[in-house]
Amino acid sequence: MATGWAGDSAVQDQIDxxxxxxxxxxxxQMRSGPGLTHCEECDAVIPEARRQAVPGVRLCVACQAQHDHDAAGSGYNRRGSKDSQLR
Structure with a gap:
């Protein structure tokens, strides 16, 4: 019988x-497998410890850091600035 009311934990269940x-x-979406022995960007040797720690690794630490930095700046400002709201 439907009561029309959600249970006490309905919101938390939906979040979970x-x-x-x-x-x-x-x-x-994560890569898997042994990974590369050399970086596909700069051809530097990828250490065995990194290949074991990051399955499917394709970039050395330096190139991965640059890739992450470039990807972080490619978004847009959702909040906007006061100037953009005043125009």
């Missing part, structure tokens, strides 16, 4: 399900 879906999606 959303988080679980995001984790599954992220894990499915």
């Amino acid at each position: 399900a959303t988080v679980e879906d995001a984790i599954k999606r992220a894990r499915s």
